[in-house]
Amino acid sequence: MNPAVFVDALQNELQHIQYGQNPLELYEPIRYIMNLGGKRMRPLMTLMSAYLFTDDWQKAIRPALAVEVFHNFTLMHDDIMDQAPLRRGQPTVHEKWNHNIAILSGDVMLVNAYQLLLDVEADKLKRVMNRFTRTAAEVCEGQQLDMNFETRWDVTEAEYIEMIRLKTSVLLGYALELGGLIAGVDDETTRHLYEGGMNIGIGFQLKDDLLDVYGDPVKFGKQVGGDIIANKKTFLLIEALEKADGALREELNDWLNQAEFDKAEKVQAVTAIYDRLGIRQSTEERINNYFDHGFTNFDQIRADPDRKNLLIQFARQLVERES
Amino acid sequence: MNPAVFVDALQNELQHIQYGQNPLELYEPIRYIMNLGGKRMRPLMTLMSAYLFTDDWQKAIRPALAVEVFHNFTLMHDDIMDQAPLRRGQPTVHEKWNHNIAILSGDVMLVNAYQLLLDVEADKLKRVMNRFTRTAAEVCEGQQLDMNFETRWDVTEAEYIEMIRLKTSVLLGYALELGGLIAGVDDETTRHLYEGGMNIGIGFQLKDDLLDVYGDPVKFGKQVGGDIIANKKTFLLIEALEKADGALREELNDWLNQAEFDKAEKVQAVTAIYDRLGIRQSTEERINNYFDHGFTNFDQIRADPDRKNLLIQFARQLVERES
Incomplete structure (x- = not known):
């Protein structure tokens, strides 16, 4: 198997996802941030992980994209909090539209992530959702710690590593775990x-x-x-x-x-x-x-x-x- | 059955919910807004609905509170967008803390709502989640329409009713539907x-x-x-x-x-x-x-x-x- 097959499968599905239609102001920023690109590292990890255990890795495509949509939701809201003007060289959503739209589009992106995750088989849903929900809360905890650290000069190594673990690493862990959960390991x-x-x-x-x-x-x-x-x-x-x-x-x-x-x-x-x-x-x-x-x-x-x-x-x- | 029994059951569970511990800045605003009170109309409707069809209405308590937590999440974020200084006579979260904390606490509240909803029995989870997710997206759509209408003077009655339907009424609909879904009707x-x-x-x-x-x-x-x-x-x-x-x-x-x-x-x-x-x-x-x-x-x-x-x-x- 060539890894490009996974990349193509993700790209193809990304082009077909309907995040929502009306009102346009709510859904256009989602399409915008999702089209800014990125390595699609997280959903790729989910597909590779599912493929470890099953030939039917395609059933992991939409749940894998739940992780990608969630990740981009965190970017949209983090950019507001960090007052970042640019994301991947383009204006951030709150700059291109406004703060309120970035808040609300982000909210509905988080809902969209859950929607994509609902694609998993019914008997696997509870574990998949439980672990996703725990991970999502941890990512928020990591972002809050990161903000807290900005005004502290006594942050220890252990605290710093715990912050990056929560803010970024648990989602990479979940991306791999999800492939296994879908394959039923x-x-x-x-x-x-x-x-x-x-x-x-x-x-x-x-x-x-x-x-x-x-x-x-x-x-x-x-x-x-x-x-x-x-x-x-x-x-x-x-x-x-x-x-x-x-x-x-x-x-x-x-x-x-x-x-x-x-x-x-x-x-x-x-x-x-x-x-x-x-x-x-x-x-x-x-x-x-x-x-x-x-x-x-x-x-x-x-x-x-x-x-x-x-x-x-x-x-x-x-x-x-x-x- | 006296309706006060439902109210007491909700109050009792509300006092025991752990939204999360660390960091405090993230979870304290959730406890704050949830303790501002309110009529708890939505979760009460879920319990009354479940009780229509089953004696075991207690199993609907935590899912019912998912609806209440979700509702309060929308209040927390709407208050930022509306620049509201007060909520139920007390300072809003973005006033008492700050904007970033109100954004991020709200985000984790939405995650908490899903966590509470995960309490439903596994065989009912997919429908409960699907309908909740659709409803949550509609509530965001309603809020966006409401913001759009602020700068328009040609809003029609039909548009206005569609806006309030999305922004507030679908969640009351879901609150009742949820009781039925949990009872398996x-x-x-x-x-x-x-x-x-x-x-x-x-x-x-x-x-x-x-x-x-x-x-x-x-x-x-x-x-x-x-x-x-x-x-x-x-x-x-x-x-x-x-x-x-x-x-x-x-x-x-x-x-x-x-x-x-x-x-x-x-x-x-x-x-x-x-x-x-x-x-x-x-x-x-x-x-x-x-x-x-x-x-x-x-x-x-x-x-x-x-x-x-x-x-x-x-x-x-x-x-x-x-x-």
């Missing part, structure tokens, strides 16, 4: 799927933080050092704040408190502090740790080796990405 | 329940518009004429705009366009225009029409007469309310 297998997805997800998110500082400027695609310029509380900064003392701590605090500065100079100076504290190595270790855990979770899943290989290759791409 | 009966609730709901909402102008100031509890002062596009105003012509139309337009005016004078003048156009009578006719339809729907339901009488008495209170 046992509890132990769904647990391996969920934890595998979640661990890869945490590693993936930490790698995001790492690449922002240590990414190859040519391959990275965004400005390297953006997080440093914005004082964004990443894993690297939290680790540095925990490790630095004496003159180094003072120097770091100075940069964090400077209202006006030369951007390149700040990036260079803070990166140098990270270097002296060994932040790159310790972050890489942590990332590899989560990735290793994830692959160990996958090892424990009993499935056809070729099919499992598809999933593992996909996860490897996430691990080895440089942008 | 046939499609014809659920249709009578749904349509009965919806028709009573439309009449109820139109009566709201009527009482605002023609309510007894002593019994009404709010300032009579509030809608006239605010130029609120009620059924009465839409009907008046459709019927008035010549000098009367000019006089009405003058009052609508006046930026500064004596409130009592405007209320008196616009009410006099309504009187001359026979708006009170035609609105009352329309209300009675919807109520009659609703009671005809109830007539067609086969159930124990004493139990049916409970529901009918409850609906009568809604019909005959003066505040």
Whole structure:
């Protein structure tokens, strides 16, 4: 099986989904944000996971897209909360329309996600819905923690990892679990799927933080050092704040408190502090740790080796990405 | 059976619901808005409906509260959109906390509503969820229409009624339908329940518009004429705009366009225009029409007469309310 088959199946269904018709102001923003693209990573994971256990992976297509619609709902509402002007290089919904429309379209997107999930077979519905509902609440909890952290300077590593686990990783875990639930696998297998997805997800998110500082400027695609310029509380900064003392701590605090500065100079100076504290190595270790855990979770899943290989290759791409 | 038994059962369960714990900022606003009170009309309707067909009406308690939590979620988000400072005499969530918290707490409330609904028996889940999801989308559609109407002066009666049907009445319909679905009644009966609730709901909402102008100031509890002062596009105003012509139309337009005016004078003048156009009578006719339809729907339901009488008495209170 070529993974492109899954991508095509998702694209095809995405073109046919009716989110709703009237009033237009409510449904047009849904079509807009869903058409901004993205890697469709989550629904792809659901299909690959279902295919591990069944030839009838097509029955997972609409539930898989429930996860994608839910993810895009969170983006629409997060963009309001973060006052973000752009999403994937295009105006965000609250900018293109207005705040009220972004709130209400987002609400109906969450309802749409449930609608798509209702496509699963009746005997599997309760578990699928229970787990989705728990996951959805956790994603909201993660977003609230993220907002809380903006005004705190004493966030610990453990708190930060719990925040990214809730905000982003549990949904990757659920995306894989869902494929198993639809295929009707046992509890132990769904647990391996969920934890595998979640661990890869945490590693993936930490790698995001790492690449922002240590990414190859040519391959990275965004400005390297953006997080440093914005004082964004990443894993690297939290680790540095925990490790630095004496003159180094003072120097770091100075940069964090400077209202006006030369951007390149700040990036260079803070990166140098990270270097002296060994932040790159310790972050890489942590990332590899989560990735290793994830692959160990996958090892424990009993499935056809070729099919499992598809999933593992996909996860490897996430691990080895440089942008 | 005394209806107070249903009220007590709901209150008791409401005190025990765990919406969630961490982070506190996310879940505290849910407890706050749920504790502002209200008549708990919707969940009460679900319990009375279930009791029509089964002694085991207690199994409908948590699903009934799903409807109440959903309703309060819509209030939390509508209050942001309407920039409302107060809800039941207390600060709204976005005023007491902030906009972002009101958005995100609302989101997790919608998820909580689904969680409560998952309490229904597995073999009934798909229908219950399908109908809830359709209803939830319609409520959002109604809210969007309501916002659209704010800037339009050519809203027709039919459009207005469709808006209130979606925004408020379908949820009353669903509240009754849900009791039947949980009790496992046939499609014809659920249709009578749904349509009965919806028709009573439309009449109820139109009566709201009527009482605002023609309510007894002593019994009404709010300032009579509030809608006239605010130029609120009620059924009465839409009907008046459709019927008035010549000098009367000019006089009405003058009052609508006046930026500064004596409130009592405007209320008196616009009410006099309504009187001359026979708006009170035609609105009352329309209300009675919807109520009659609703009671005809109830007539067609086969159930124990004493139990049916409970529901009918409850609906009568809604019909005959003066505040």
